[in-house]
Amino acid sequence: MAGSGLVLQLQKQLGDYTTSLFNEGFLDDQFNQLQQLQDESNPDFVVEVVSLFFEDSDRLLNELAKALNYQNTDFRKVDAHVHQLKGSSSSIGAQRVQRVCIAFRNHCEAQNIEGCLNCLQQVKQEYTLVKNKLETLFKLERQLLAARRSSFPM
């Protein structure tokens, strides 16, 4: 396919994919806010913030798995971790993760271990989903960038 044809195809693919993520509720307007903050002085801003989110979330999910058990769960500590995860998912626009965190905190407050364990499962699922989606999104962006560069050599 001619260079510019490929660019157009990839642009459409990226656009459609992004739209689907919003439509399916994986992302909300806060993700747009991040994209608007990106500019030539900081062209990787979104990837950087999202990468921080992945690292921090991996750590928090690990802590949550360790902290939740049937014998001696410290619900305040669990709640503190969920609060962090809720905050960072909200800050990047990971809407579905944030929503599960809200329910999770309610279970912490009620000291409901079953509820907490269920929410941990759910939040892991939602996190894995959005992580895969975002990685795909970034891959499409890289492909588009590469196609642009090769069809308009300087």
Place this chain on the structure above:
Amino acid sequence: MGSGGFSSGSSSMASLMENGDHVPHVLAVDDNIIDRKLIEKLLQKSSCKVTTAENGPRALEFLGLGDHDRLNSLEGNISKVNLIITDYCMPGMTGYDLLKKIKESSVMKEVPVVIMSSENVPTRINKCLEEGAQMFMLKPLKQSDIKRLRCHLVNSRG
């Protein structure tokens, strides 16, 4: 840059914080690494110099109000920052505790302090405003919030 007098229409944070030619310096305090990066970028986009701190004690140290700074309380830290923006929910020293310490300081008490929180709790908001916080902002912060912050800082100066 330039005479630093009339900044017609550019409405940079600089003119609003009476800094003349200088870029305003904001201290942003938040225990969440993603939020620190976000607030830093938001403020930089508004032409501010930003220093971030991950907790209250580090913020106080930066301001020269730390435990080891008693002897230096009167020296040179007055113009260090033009605005402090802090998260409310932080482990150990909360944003409210930090606000109180700043307002207790003869050197720092005139610096406007803005509190951020992901939770819209009226009693929390009132408590902070009563303690002297300039503004309370709901997270996650957006560019429109930083614009609103600038407007508020202009209008509230007596």
